[in-house]
Amino acid sequence: MAVKNPTTATEVDPNSHITNISTRASFAGLTRSEDAYNYWDEGVGHFSGDFEFLATITPTSFVGGNSAGYITLANLVDDMNGIKAAGGDGLYLRWEETGGSPYIYLWEDFAGTSFLTSYLMSLSTLYYIKFKRDEAVTTYGTLYCYIYSDSARTNLLATLSLALHEKEDFRYLYMVHSRNTASGTSSTGYIENLDLQEAAAGNPYYAYAQQM
Amino acid sequence: MKIIYPLTATTTAFRLEVCYQLDEQLRLENNAMGAKLRAGEITRAEWDAYQRDTFDPTSKAIQFEITKNRALAEKSTYWAVDIKTAVVKEVAEI
Numbered sequence: 001m002a003v004k005n006p007t008t009a010t011e012v013d014p015n016s017h018i019t020n021i022s023t024r025a026s027f028a029g030l031t032r033s034e035d036a037y038n039y040w041d042e043g044v045g046h047f048s049g050d051f052e053f054l055a056t057i058t059p060t061s062f063v064g065g066n067s068a069g070y071i072t073l074a075n076l077v078d079d080m081n082g083i084k085a086a087g088g089d090g091l092y093l094r095w096e097e098t099g100g101s102p103y104i105y106l107w108e109d110f111a112g113t114s115f116l117t118s119y120l121m122s123l124s125t126l127y128y129i130k131f132k133r134d135e136a137v138t139t140y141g142t143l144y145c146y147i148y149s150d151s152a153r154t155n156l157l158a159t160l161s162l163a164l165h166e167k168e169d170f171r172y173l174y175m176v177h178s179r180n181t182a183s184g185t186s187s188t189g190y191i192e193n194l195d196l197q198e199a200a201a202g203n204p205y206y207a208y209a210q211q212m
Numbered sequence: 213m214k215i216i217y218p219l220t221a222t223t224t225a226f227r228l229e230v231c232y233q234l235d236e237q238l239r240l241e242n243n244a245m246g247a248k249l250r251a252g253e254i255t256r257a258e259w260d261a262y263q264r265d266t267f268d269p270t271s272k273a274i275q276f277e278i279t280k281n282r283a284l285a286e287k288s289t290y291w292a293v294d295i296k297t298a299v300v301k302e303v304a305e306i
Contacts, residue, residue, distance in 0.1 A: 134272065137276055138279065142275065154242075154243070154246025154247075155246050157239075159239070161275035161278060163280070163283065
């Protein structure tokens, strides 16, 4: 299983708020009002059918009303708000302040409308994530986020799920993603060890990866 | 797999409550199995089998019902509430 190396991503970061090392993409003072992200062009329709990504995330600090994306699948290259404003669809794992507290959001944008569900996080705490789509559950598939407290993923903190509104294949993968909705609030944190689990023999998604 | 609701769980709100109660029971069961794995009381193969045969299908069944009932709740017009009067500032915000 190969962990994504964010130094190989295309980095759009005009204000130098993102730092990439071999397995980690960090953001420091990433504001809600800027256009900054890492992304890979994996090819048209690359993310089709079921998938299960693993990642480790942490929110370190924030200034109220913040918003920062950890993982995005989309078919446009832009900040999160830009994708939505252009009518682009996307699947997101992001964190935002709500009522003074940091929440992780499982999020779908479809035809200009957002669908979301959330879980209260603690700052400077590591969360071990499974970000997963199963297209056999509900009409258009279901997006899941399993949140664990340990790297072996044996201690479950919460399960989030969203019934999706369209079966859509995606081209671009983002690892850190700004929202850009004209507010100066900011986020600091990181995502590391993003593993798409695409080509490991014996992995349940191996067959899926072989169809690419 | 499917959820068999108690006969008296006739409303969306009651059914959602049942789903979240089951989700919490599954989370605790998963974590008890995880603790056994970490303590060496079950093997990795037994853990994997639990994940594949029990946790995953049970979780999907519960989450399916949660998303279904949540969608019904979001579309509900049962309560005569008005956004202009039902959401107000708290004292500390005034």
